[in-house]
Amino acid sequence: MNVPLIVFFVLAAMCIIGAVSLILQRHPIHSALSLIVVMIALAGLYLLMGAEFVAAVQIIVYGGAIMVLFVFVIMLLNAGLEERTNVSKLAGIAGVPLAVALTGFLAAAVARSQDTVQAATQTGATAPTKALANLLFQDFVYPFELTSFLILVAILGAIVLAAPRGER
Amino acid sequence: MVPTHYYLILSAILFGLGVIAFVFKRNIITIFMSIELMLNAVNLAFVAFSQALNKLDGQVFVLFVIVVAAAEAAVGLGIIIMIVRNRQTLNVESVNLLKL
Amino acid sequence: MDFLTQQAAQHADILISLAKILILLFVVLTVNAYLTWFERKVVAHIQSRWGPHRVGPHGLLQPLADGLKFLFKEDPTPAGADKFVYYLAPLLALALALTSIAVIPFGPNPLHFKGHDIYLGITDLNIGVLALFAITALGVYGVALAGWSSNSKYPLLGGLRSSAQMVSYELALTMSVVGVLLMAGSFSLREIIDGQSSAHGLFGLGGIFRWNIFAGPFPQILGFLCFFVAAVAETNRVPFDLPEAESELVAGFHTEYASFKFAMFFIAEYTSMITVSCLCSILFFGGWLSPFPASWTFATYLPSVILLPFGLWVIWDGLRYETIFGKLILPVVGVVITALGAAFLLFPAVNEFIQGPFWLLSKIFFFLFVYVWMRGTLPRFRYDQLMAFGWKLLLPVSLANVVFTAAAILRWGN
Numbered sequence: 001m002n003v004p005l006i007v008f009f010v011l012a013a014m015c016i017i018g019a020v021s022l023i024l025q026r027h028p029i030h031s032a033l034s035l036i037v038v039m040i041a042l043a044g045l046y047l048l049m050g051a052e053f054v055a056a057v058q059i060i061v062y063g064g065a066i067m068v069l070f071v072f073v074i075m076l077l078n079a080g081l082e083e084r085t086n087v088s089k090l091a092g093i094a095g096v097p098l099a100v101a102l103t104g105f106l107a108a109a110v111a112r113s114q115d116t117v118q119a120a121t122q123t124g125a126t127a128p129t130k131a132l133a134n135l136l137f138q139d140f141v142y143p144f145e146l147t148s149f150l151i152l153v154a155i156l157g158a159i160v161l162a163a164p165r166g167e168r
Numbered sequence: 169m170v171p172t173h174y175y176l177i178l179s180a181i182l183f184g185l186g187v188i189a190f191v192f193k194r195n196i197i198t199i200f201m202s203i204e205l206m207l208n209a210v211n212l213a214f215v216a217f218s219q220a221l222n223k224l225d226g227q228v229f230v231l232f233v234i235v236v237a238a239a240e241a242a243v244g245l246g247i248i249i250m251i252v253r254n255r256q257t258l259n260v261e262s263v264n265l266l267k268l
Numbered sequence: 269m270d271f272l273t274q275q276a277a278q279h280a281d282i283l284i285s286l287a288k289i290l291i292l293l294f295v296v297l298t299v300n301a302y303l304t305w306f307e308r309k310v311v312a313h314i315q316s317r318w319g320p321h322r323v324g325p326h327g328l329l330q331p332l333a334d335g336l337k338f339l340f341k342e343d344p345t346p347a348g349a350d351k352f353v354y355y356l357a358p359l360l361a362l363a364l365a366l367t368s369i370a371v372i373p374f375g376p377n378p379l380h381f382k383g384h385d386i387y388l389g390i391t392d393l394n395i396g397v398l399a400l401f402a403i404t405a406l407g408v409y410g411v412a413l414a415g416w417s418s419n420s421k422y423p424l425l426g427g428l429r430s431s432a433q434m435v436s437y438e439l440a441l442t443m444s445v446v447g448v449l450l451m452a453g454s455f456s457l458r459e460i461i462d463g464q465s466s467a468h469g470l471f472g473l474g475g476i477f478r479w480n481i482f483a484g485p486f487p488q489i490l491g492f493l494c495f496f497v498a499a500v501a502e503t504n505r506v507p508f509d510l511p512e513a514e515s516e517l518v519a520g521f522h523t524e525y526a527s528f529k530f531a532m533f534f535i536a537e538y539t540s541m542i543t544v545s546c547l548c549s550i551l552f553f554g555g556w557l558s559p560f561p562a563s564w565t566f567a568t569y570l571p572s573v574i575l576l577p578f579g580l581w582v583i584w585d586g587l588r589y590e591t592i593f594g595k596l597i598l599p600v601v602g603v604v605i606t607a608l609g610a611a612f613l614l615f616p617a618v619n620e621f622i623q624g625p626f627w628l629l630s631k632i633f634f635f636l637f638v639y640v641w642m643r644g645t646l647p648r649f650r651y652d653q654l655m656a657f658g659w660k661l662l663l664p665v666s667l668a669n670v671v672f673t674a675a676a677i678l679r680w681g682n
Contacts, residue, residue, distance in 0.1 A: 042208055051227050053227070095191065099191065103180065106184055151239055
């Protein structure tokens, strides 16, 4: 029971509690807050694995920009509590165990493969951010430029979609 | 050290919970958030493998996934705003004009 | 006792960190309180009036009175407010603001205590600057959730405007620092300062010309201006404080918050001011490096030269103060300051140790003074002017700074 394992279990518990809370909460803003907790816990897990730049980017971009967008939209649209549904009760009774079974199969399949993937005994380079940058701008420069186009398209799309009616 | 398959099991559980949320919730925005949860679960698997195989390609791919998720969230929320303008409700079951 | 000392020796690192956290928390909260006193005094003198001067000698106990007021005031919760989020928002703002102090290094040399090297500063992360930006990015939630959960239109509008402003200026903030990161080659704050101590000074001179704002292949003046303006907008201070201005939106996102929850927002705002001042001094102004070149050894006596006369003046002023309380307290404070100044003069080892923190604290104090000075003199931006300024001027200028810095480094090396 070394310290990294304890930290892993704490962060994993935070992730799972956040995800379950996302499902069980009735107001979308509480679901959004639970998702933010999941993302921060995941950033902690990335730090535990030695991926410090990815952890920082996760918090800055996912937690500080994408989820802020979600929270803004929930506030602007004045989203209220979830309404009652008129779907049959059978779907609810049969669906939940089936969904849990799907998750269980996935997890079991992963657990059974534990001998094929061994954890590295030492973490990566001494300057992981520099190595990451080298990789990004040398081997992956083409996808990098494509993602910049993607973001441009997304910005244009969001402006066109959300602009007030008269300004098309 | 934490064995890699612990991370992968956690990733599988998070993905499964994302699927459950996607199927069972009726609010459009919550369904969207469950998609983000699934993307995050996949990110966790990428970083876990990147650490196991001692290569940084997994982390580069995680950066791309985050960027794509940001673009998708922006456009998707724009579409949601339009749907709410037209249907005045956030219940996904009311967006059923194409239903037979 | 033997068991305790044995456990203490085994877990010394954790105990030292815990002690550092508690001391730093206490110091930061005290500095916050006296920053409010300082702001009220300076703004008052700018406006040709006295400011607080009754509650203690020179009004020095005013923060104590304000704190007691915040504790004992009535604390209503608006009807229909979302209780969980309403209580969470100020906690979030305060926790994030106080966490950002953890990555800031306060001095180069460690304290040697019973065989342990205690560095000044709680930790030094490899991604120090990125961690600070991550905390700033999460700070938007405190404002947005506070505005929304109050179930009232002025806080909602104020919260939305304020968080939109914070998100917009975050981009310019992070871009303007990239020039510094290129010149230092690392995200770690200690390494950024160490890079400045050996940088290529402008005109080949040392000392102040080695700081990032003047030094190296491309002086970061543009970067500093962008950073400072964007940081003032991030912390919602004048001239960017429209969302919380009294004549505009009652009090913006914290309208419905009273007593202690308002105090939490207040402390969060002043703590982020302190963090921004620390960042400005570390990233652009050399951190703990002295502006004088190392060969000017007489400059090491500057702390004593400042503290001794100031302490003597405090004693003299205290002895002729009007109230009895002032006549008792001020001379004691003056004697303490004079003793500190004399200690730095007499013990060279202590003087050597205190050089770094002294310069860093002076620079932080200078930036806090600039913040307060702006509060007293500048009018505020209109909201559309504010957003246009952030997106159309600040972001392109900081991007241009990145391009020029990168080109200069490519041409002339680091």
